[in-house]
Amino acid sequence: MPSTPRDHGGGLDAAMETYGGDRADWLDLSTGINPVPYPLPEIPGHAWEALPDRNAQQALLDAARAFWKVPEGAAILAAHGASAVIARLPLLAAPGPVDIPAPTYNEHAAAFAAQGWTEAAAGAAARVLVHPNNPTGRLWSRDDLDAPLVVIDESFCDVTPEASLVDAAATPGRVVLKSFGKFWGLAGLRLGFAIAAPDTIARLGELTGPWAVSGPALHVGTCALRDPDWAAATRARLAGDGARLDALVTGRGAKLAGGTDLFRLYEVDDAAAWQARLAQRHVWSRIFPYSRHYLRLGLPAPGGWDQLEAAL
Amino acid sequence: MPSTPRDHGGGLDAAMETYGGDRADWLDLSTGINPVPYPLPEIPGHAWEALPDRNAQQALLDAARAFWKVPEGAAILAAHGASAVIARLPLLAAPGPVDIPAPTYNEHAAAFAAQGWTEAAAGAAARVLVHPNNPTGRLWSRDDLDAPLVVIDESFCDVTPEASLVDAAATPGRVVLKSFGKFWGLAGLRLGFAIAAPDTIARLGELTGPWAVSGPALHVGTCALRDPDWAAATRARLAGDGARLDALVTGRGAKLAGGTDLFRLYEVDDAAAWQARLAQRHVWSRIFPYSRHYLRLGLPAPGGWDQLEAAL
Numbered sequence: 001m002p003s004t005p006r007d008h009g010g011g012l013d014a015a016m017e018t019y020g021g022d023r024a025d026w027l028d029l030s031t032g033i034n035p036v037p038y039p040l041p042e043i044p045g046h047a048w049e050a051l052p053d054r055n056a057q058q059a060l061l062d063a064a065r066a067f068w069k070v071p072e073g074a075a076i077l078a079a080h081g082a083s084a085v086i087a088r089l090p091l092l093a094a095p096g097p098v099d100i101p102a103p104t105y106n107e108h109a110a111a112f113a114a115q116g117w118t119e120a121a122a123g124a125a126a127r128v129l130v131h132p133n134n135p136t137g138r139l140w141s142r143d144d145l146d147a148p149l150v151v152i153d154e155s156f157c158d159v160t161p162e163a164s165l166v167d168a169a170a171t172p173g174r175v176v177l178k179s180f181g182k183f184w185g186l187a188g189l190r191l192g193f194a195i196a197a198p199d200t201i202a203r204l205g206e207l208t209g210p211w212a213v214s215g216p217a218l219h220v221g222t223c224a225l226r227d228p229d230w231a232a233a234t235r236a237r238l239a240g241d242g243a244r245l246d247a248l249v250t251g252r253g254a255k256l257a258g259g260t261d262l263f264r265l266y267e268v269d270d271a272a273a274w275q276a277r278l279a280q281r282h283v284w285s286r287i288f289p290y291s292r293h294y295l296r297l298g299l300p301a302p303g304g305w306d307q308l309e310a311a312l
Numbered sequence: 313m314p315s316t317p318r319d320h321g322g323g324l325d326a327a328m329e330t331y332g333g334d335r336a337d338w339l340d341l342s343t344g345i346n347p348v349p350y351p352l353p354e355i356p357g358h359a360w361e362a363l364p365d366r367n368a369q370q371a372l373l374d375a376a377r378a379f380w381k382v383p384e385g386a387a388i389l390a391a392h393g394a395s396a397v398i399a400r401l402p403l404l405a406a407p408g409p410v411d412i413p414a415p416t417y418n419e420h421a422a423a424f425a426a427q428g429w430t431e432a433a434a435g436a437a438a439r440v441l442v443h444p445n446n447p448t449g450r451l452w453s454r455d456d457l458d459a460p461l462v463v464i465d466e467s468f469c470d471v472t473p474e475a476s477l478v479d480a481a482a483t484p485g486r487v488v489l490k491s492f493g494k495f496w497g498l499a500g501l502r503l504g505f506a507i508a509a510p511d512t513i514a515r516l517g518e519l520t521g522p523w524a525v526s527g528p529a530l531h532v533g534t535c536a537l538r539d540p541d542w543a544a545a546t547r548a549r550l551a552g553d554g555a556r557l558d559a560l561v562t563g564r565g566a567k568l569a570g571g572t573d574l575f576r577l578y579e580v581d582d583a584a585a586w587q588a589r590l591a592q593r594h595v596w597s598r599i600f601p602y603s604r605h606y607l608r609l610g611l612p613a614p615g616g617w618d619q620l621e622a623a624l
Contacts, residue, residue, distance in 0.1 A: 013366050023358065037361050046335065049349050051499045054325050080392045080502070080524060087521040107522075114518065187363045188527025190392070206426065209399040210419075212392060214526055215500025 012284050019279045027304045027311075030286045032134065032156060032263035034238065035301035037185030038230060041223045047215030056218045063225035064193055068161075068178060073170035075201035078221070079208045082155050082179040082192030083107060088207040089175060090115035092200060093149050096125035103290055105134045105153065125149065131165060132156050135265045135288070135296045137258035139163050148173050155179035155192075159235055159261035169195040175204075180217075182262055183234070184224050191217045238262065241299045252312045254295065263298045271295045281311030324596050331591045339616045339623075342598040344446065344468060344575035346550065347613035349497030350536045359527030368530045375537035376505055380473075380490060385482035387513035390533070392524045394467050394491040394504030395419060400519040401487065402427035404512060405461050408437035415602055417446045417465065437461065443477060444468050447577045447600070447608045449570035451475050457486060464488045467504075470495035471547055471573035481507040487516075492529075494574055495546070496536050503529045550574065553611045564624045566607065575610045583607045593623030 012028050047056070061076045070076060079085050090098075090112045097120035098112045108128045109119060117126070127147035129140045131154055139160075145152070145168055152165050154176055169176045176195040181187030191213060194204050213221075224230070238261040245264050246256055254266035254274075263286075268274050271287040274295050278285050286296040300308050324340050359368070373388045382388060391397050402410075402424045409432035410424045420440045421431060429438070439459035441452045443466055451472075457464070457480055464477050466488055481488045487508040493499030503525060506516050525533075536542070550573040557576050558568055566578035566586075575598075580586050583599040586607050590597050598608040612620050 028362070031363065033361070033363075037357075040360065045349075046500070048352065048498050048500045049345070050340070051343065051345075051493070052502075080526070083523055084521055181363070186360050188358070188360045190364075190523060190526040209396055211395055211502060214392070214502040214529065216528055217526065 015279055015284050019282065021282045026282045026284055027300060027307045028284045029298040029300065029308070030284045030296075031182075031187070031298050032260070032296075033182050033187050033298065034185035034234065034262060035299055035304070036234070036237070038220070038224045038227075040220060043216050043219050047219045050215065052211050052213060052215050052218055056215065056222070057213070060213070060218050060222045060225070063222045064178070067225040067228065067231075068164070068166055068193075068195070070195055071167055071170045073197070074166075074195050075198040077194045077201045077204050077208070078213045078218075079192055079194065079204075080190040080212045080214070080217070081181065082153070082177050084190075084208055084212065085177055085192055085194045085204060086153075087111050087114075088204055089151055090117055090126075091207055092175070092203060093125060097123055098126040098128065099124035099147065100128040101133075103136065103288065103294075104128070104130045105155075108151070108153070126151070128153065130155070132160065132163070132260050135259065135263065135286075135294060137260050137265065140165070142168065145171075145174060149175070151175050151177065153177045155182055156260045156262050158183035158231065159238055166195060170197060172197045172200070175200060180221055180224070183231075186220065186224075189217045189220060190214070191221050235261070238299060244305075245297060245299060248309065248312060249297065257294065259296070261299075263296050266295045266297070267293045268295050269293070278311045281307065283308055283311040327591055327596045331594065333594045338594045338596055339612060339619045340596045341610040341612065341620070342596045342608075343494075343499070343610050344572070344608075345494050345499050345610065346497035346546065346574060347611055347616070348546070348549070350532070350539075350542060352498075352532060353535045355528050355531050359531045362527065364523050364525060364527050364530055368527070368534070369525070372525070372530050372534045372537070375534045376490070379537040379540065379543075380476070380478055380505075380507070382507055383479055383482045385509070386478075386507050387510040389506045389513045389516050389520070390525045390530075391504050391506065391516075391520045392502040392526070392529070393493065394465070394489050396502075396520055396524065397489055397504055397506045397516060398465075399423050399426075400516055401463055402429055402438075403519055404487070404515060405437060409435055410438040410440065411436035411459065412440045413445075415448065415600065415606075416440070416442045417467075420463070420465070438463070440465065442467070444472065444475070444572045447571065447575065447598075447606060449572050449577065452477070454480065457483075459485075461485050462487070467491035467494055468572045468574050470543065471550055478507060482509060484509045484512070487512060492533055492536070495543075498532065498536075501529045501532060502526070503533050547573070550611060556617075557609060557611060560621060560624060561609065569606065571608070573611075575608050578607045578609070579605045580607050581605070590623045593619065595620055595623040 095116035098117045126149040128151045178193040180191035257267040259265040407428035410429045438461040490505040492503035569579040571577040
């Protein structure tokens, strides 16, 4: 069975092939990754050298529990990226109809389809709510958690922690996902979490296997999740940068269509033309196969605004 | 379904609870991990911050292909540790009888059992050969590759590259595993490889999911696999250290029973008593639930020999 290439966004490699330039020339706004990453702490030698040990794993889970206010009665799993959990969620129940309100992050539909599920809103045995939604920014409510299995993907919720539905995670059949790479700006580290009832977490743990999280990820993740001050300052900075981006892009004729403080969604006349124009100045953006009008932009790093302004 | 704790060895955490001391006090010889790791190269910021890109992934696979002399016609998968591949191998065929010659690394039997296979030598639909075997060091031959699916786990073969059966990997139904963490001494990095026919690799890739390998692992792995001089010097050092360990331990009445240049296997009168005696001096060793006599020791780091001699 050949691997199916999916539209993952990103694709800066391909953009460089078409438009020239090397990585240092490009301002990559095609993702929703915070461009000012959590400062890397010093990583002790044993984190690289030894198999990750139980104490280091427990320290990470304890930090995650405190940071996200995980309810008593819910357990946590750390995995090598939220995507690693997404691929295994469809194995939590027998295949049936799954409701994945569109448009949204396409990896969920691909994962359920790969396990024999079919998309259908009526009588859904499972429901996937990306919260806030990517790319629209839509938030869901407790009333929407209305299928036997409900996945609540909070990969972009750390900019709006007050909106989190993590409280629901102790209820059987509810799985909350958290991504480390996006808000903390360290997507290369590969770290993500699932929060759910203990039986569900044990099953997901079997499916992801032992030592899924690297020693450096355990160490950096633990430090970062124990640092609520950095998170608060980052939220404030991202909110300001989002407003600045909106002013800039709507000033060029785009209309704000949604987003979060990690990415903004605009409606434009011809998104492919906008993407090509920006790419000629080595700014990479995200467009979507299902919409002619949606243009999604991540936030520039502090040194990237001039390049973006010139490209617009 | 609760997670089944397996006898993974290691367990230094538990040893510290029983015998006291903290990590710095202990000489951990319970694994077969090279105690002199590959020197960490500088890791560029984007390896931490961005999702691992295709070019970085391809560079790692190219380096792996050259280092291990992968035959034309075979493909390679990089995953977050050989254990990540081991967990998915039983999904390559319908469950049936699997032959896993004992004693050997117990993760294979656990993975096959979890997918509904039963162990049986006769009429086996799959066979797992750890090559060289852990803990005995036994090498297998081409004549032993005699089941429809044969897994050749070469996790410890980088000390004896001339014995590799990687040539067989282009044949459908043969999967060769490689571990990065052991020979290069960076088990915390989580990096391992499968080498097999392209269809098999594509299927394993689907099962492990996208972005399984972290950016730092891609970078460090690529540097290390492009460095055959380090590998040659390391082989020579490990061979010398293995001989030194044998002289020391057999001088205390143990009998050499096998092993590789990454760990040595001894027969002693009472392995549990040896383990306890060493642990009182904060040297941690490996014993096995299936044998009263087997004691396995990894190689000490250059600064660890005095502590081992005193403990013996």
